[in-house]
Amino acid sequence: MRSILLVDDEPLIVEGMKSIIDWNANNMYIADTAHNGVDALAKLDGSPVDLVITDIMMPHMTGLELIREVKARNPFTKFIILSGYEEFNYVREGITLGVENYLLKPVNIDELEATIKHMQLDWEREEVRQIQMDQSWRILRNNVLQRWANETIDAKEFRERAQLLEIPMTKSSYCAAALRIVSDLDHDVNDLEFYEPKIAEQCEIIGSNQIPDGCEILCFPDQEGDIMVLFTSSGMGGEEWQYNALRSMKQWIATDTGACVWGVIGRPVQTYLGFPQSCNEVKLWLQNHLFVDSETFIVNTNSDAESGTFHEQQRELALDQFHKLLRDGESLQIDHFIDVSFNVQTEDSCLARTPFFNSAIQLMLAAKDLEKNPDYGGVFGPLSRIHTLSGLKQLVKRVIHQTHDTYHAIEKEYSPHVMVMLDFVKNHYKEELSLKTLSQKLDLHPNYLGQLFQQEEGTSFSDYVNQYRIERATHLLLYSDKKTAEVGAEVGYWDTSYFYRQFKKYAGVSPTELRAMYMKK
Known part of the structure; x- marks a missing residue:
């Protein structure tokens, strides 16, 4: 009032x-x-x-x-x-x-009330302007903090912006932390990308409620959806206040979103110049680890650096046995095989991500090999959103069962003309392919041939060719050391940028992202 x-x-x-x-x-x-x-x-x-x-x-x-x-x-x-x-x-x-x-x-009562109503409108407009100014200020500060953390801002520009936006540069200790809101396939947080700046704003308020004198907390969302936290203090000693602040923020997010939240604290550095390095260590830790369960907790990248090293070795899969299960159509046995493949006996809360991602990709690709025209979008696209072992296992089962059900459905009967087209793609996918070229070989009008192919295969001829080429490219990227441009040329794409666009369209990730997901030991 x-x-x-x-x-x-x-x-x-x-x-x-x-x-x-x-x-x-x-x-x-x-x-x-x-x-x-x-x-x-x-x-x-x-x-x-x-x-x-x-x-x-x-x-x-x-x-x-x-x-x-x-x-x-x-x-x-x-x-x-x-x-x-x-x-x-x-x-x-x-x-x-x-x-x-x-x-x-x-x-005059009427004149007084009219004056008051006029003032109420002025106050409302002033509040809106103030909110807009506050939001513009916060958007600018978030942008500067993101660029600072990513080392994509010029040093002179950062110093000028930091002074304007009250970002501390004279403290004796800087430390990065991250709060990750888990949204695996079984944890969906609606419209989270629009909500993250508000979460960061509220976290900053909550975290700053009880901190020692000379300390500050700044929070901002990064481009991957994590809430990044900057702890600064005038002395190097004492980390307990950082844990308490991060714990309060984590508990509020978990209550507000209903999602699981993990907190990671990085290494402290002595000047603001080292903050990007502390951020990088925190993000790298999250990138390299997979969580066993969905409990909320806080870890320190230093004390838990060796966590999960026992599971770093490449996991061996009995792929011959798995191929047989796929061909035989034993759904229950397939589920059992997947469960055993991802079974881990450990008290650690987190594991090295790489071996489990490699195993997941091997199993999903083995199933996709059964398809005549595999779609890799459902394989690689969701992997970037997977943070838990249970979420990874759920994705593997989903992809494999979809492929398995398709494979054991009633086989399609292709006309002789479409059989020739499919066989021609299989043997000549590296060459330039078009309906016009094939129509000349089959002595049929290209429009008729395209309609026939669409009717029997369920997709256009150009889409089929692209998907087949991407399938071949995927195997080369995963199982060879050839450069991306060489892989593109080998499957029929002579323009590297066009190959990148097509691969991203059909696989859901870029060739570089695919190789980063599947890191061979």
Whole structure:
């Protein structure tokens, strides 16, 4: 509610103003009263109000003098002037000072209420402008913090921006942390990308509630959706306050989103120049680890650096046995094989990610090999969103069962012409392929041939060729050391940039991202 100070040297006028209208109904309340301008200034010292309603003629200090003094201290306060008689000079000076209205005594209730409604609209517009200014400031600060963490901002620009945005540069300790909101296939957080700046803003408020003197916390969302935290302090000693702050933020996010949240604290550094390195260590740790369960917890990249090393070795899979299970159509046995493949006996809360991702990709590709026209989008695209062992196992089962069901469905009967087209793609996918070329070989109109292929295969001829080429390219990228451009050329794409676009379209990830997911030991 908006606060009001009534100022008049006549007590009856003050009492009358208290009851002249229902202030509460107008979202306002009388905070205090004063009998002259000097008394009003004393009461406003340290306790500003939203509105001052003042008489213009008072002993010791006039209403206009009071307005000048208050405006110098608090420019956002609004004023209504009361007067027993109309005086043009007073009206003119009041307008110059920016008062809301000049009301004659006795006060007209309708005019007072109209003035109040006008002020309410002004306050609402000011609040919107302030929110917009705050949000613009925060968006700019988030952008600068992201670029600082990624080392993509010039040093001179950063120093200028940091001073403007109150980013600390003179502390003796800087430490990065990350809060990851887990949204595996079985943990969906709706519209989280629009929510992350608000989460970061609230985390900063919560984390800053109880911190030692000389310490600061800044929070911002990064491009991968993690909430990054900057801890700064004037001394190197004591990390307990960082754990407590991170724990409070983590618990609030978990309660607000209903998702699981993991916190990771990095290595402290002595100057702001080392903060990007601390960020990089935290992000690398998250990138290289897979979590065993969905409990929320906090880890330190230093003390837990060796966690999961026992499981770093490449996991061996009985792929021959798995191929037989796929061909035989034993769904329960396939599930059992997957469960055993990802079974881990460990008390660690996290494991090295690489061997489990490699095993998952091997199993999913083995199933995709059964398809005549495999679609890799459902294999590689979701992997970037997987953070838990259970989520990875769920993805593997989903992909394999979809492929398995398709493979054991009733086999399609292809016409001789379509069989020739499929066989031609298999043997000549490295060459330039088009319906026009094939129509000449089969002595059929290309439009008819395209419609026939679409009807029997369920996809266009060009899509089929691209998907087949991407399938061949995937195997070369995973099982050979050839450069990306060489792989593209070998499967029929001579333009490397076009190969990148097509691969991303059909596989869901770029060739570089694919190789990063599948790191051979």
